[in-house]
Amino acid sequence: MSAPLTYRYDIDGENFTSAGEASVKVKKALRQLGFSQDVIRRVSIAMYEGEINMVIHANGGFAEVSVYPDRIVIVLDDKGPGIPNVDLAMQAGYSTAPEQIRSLGFGAGMGLPNMKANTDEMTIETEIGVGTKITMTVKVGT
Amino acid sequence: MTVFELKERLSLTPVSLPDPEREVTGGYTGDLLSFVMGSAQSGDAWVTIMSNVNVIAVATLTDVSCVLLAGGVALDEGVAERAVAQGINVLSSPLSAFELCSKVAEQLS
Ligand SMILES: Nc1ncnc2c1ncn2[C@@H]1O[C@H](COP(=O)(O)OP(=O)(O)OP(=O)(O)O)[C@@H](O)[C@H]1O
Ligand SMILES: [Mg+2]
Numbered sequence: 087m088s089a090p091l092t093y094r095y096d097i098d099g100e101n102f103t104s105a106g107e108a109s110v111k112v113k114k115a116l117r118q119l120g121f122s123q124d125v126i127r128r129v130s131i132a133m134y135e136g137e138i139n140m141v142i143h144a145n146g147g148f149a150e151v152s153v154y155p156d157r158i159v160i161v162l163d164d165k166g167p168g169i170p171n172v173d174l175a176m177q178a179g180y181s182t183a184p185e186q187i188r189s190l191g192f193g194a195g196m197g198l199p200n201m202k203a204n205t206d207e208m209t210i211e212t213e214i215g216v217g218t219k220i221t222m223t224v225k226v227g228t
Numbered sequence: 229m230t231v232f233e234l235k236e237r238l239s240l241t242p243v244s245l246p247d248p249e250r251e252v253t254g255g256y257t258g259d260l261l262s263f264v265m266g267s268a269q270s271g272d273a274w275v276t277i278m279s280n281v282n283v284i285a286v287a288t289l290t291d292v293s294c295v296l297l298a299g300g301v302a303l304d305e306g307v308a309e310r311a312v313a314q315g316i317n318v319l320s321s322p323l324s325a326f327e328l329c330s331k332v333a334e335q336l337s
Contacts, residue, residue, distance in 0.1 A: 196263055196266055200262055
């Protein structure tokens with residue numbers, strides 16, 4: 087197995103202005119690598135939602151995107167509060183986003199469902215008070 | 229129809245117009261960003277009343293052809309510069325989101 091091409095980003099939890107920047111960089115990189123519109127779109131959506139969640143709910147974290155010949159793997163790792171009830175969090179419409187965040191257009195409770203819908207595999211490892219690690223795979227059609 | 233043509237026909241005010249020749253292929257409206265993220269399609273004209281910087285990231289990632297600010301909304305400080313830098317078309321209109329959508333739909337049909 088050849089070593090994947092890997093992109094790493096620190097996601098700043100304080101900075102709403104730059105939120106989404108890592109996702110935009112990944113989108114540009116994938117476009118340069120010649121991936122299909124569909125793959126780029128799915129990775130962009132999944133990564134953006136995960137990136138924003140780390141900013142809003144976990145005070146930032148670390149993102150790693152690995153490009154393999156047959157798949158793209160996105161890992162989002164934070165040291166936030168953890169997710170008490172993952173099944174509940176996965177439900178469309180469930181959100182704990184505070185009011186000032188909602189006024190910016192977040193808090194529909196659609197981020198995690200979007201991540202699930204746009205990836206072929208998604209696993210959430212989370213521990214209260216320790217953090218959350220989300221791994222998502224988008225298969226690249228051959 | 230291009231973004232420039234849409235601007236002319238609906239008397240839109242350009243806020244950021246780095247890519248006027250971009251083709252408008254559909255439309256979407258919404259203010260909750262993850263709804264937009266999940267549903268807006270590449271080439272859509274996105275009608276919204278949201279004005280903060282996150283609009284530009286969502287527009288970039290969904291690859292919409294333009295952001296149409298309804299209800300006379302203005303972008304927050306510094307956001308227009310960011311739109312220009314990212315190559316995102318943003319135009320505004322005094323019409324309500326509903327009226328603006330109906331006019332966009334008329335042009336697209
Ligand atoms: N990285 C995370 N750390 C801690 N809690 C999280 C994390 N990601 C999501 N959550 C919890 O899961 C809930 C649902 O997340 P989801 O992304 O679906 O919705 P949202 O972020 O609240 O709103 P939206 O994504 O529509 O703007 C959040 O409100 C939050 O309680
Ligand atoms: Mg979210």
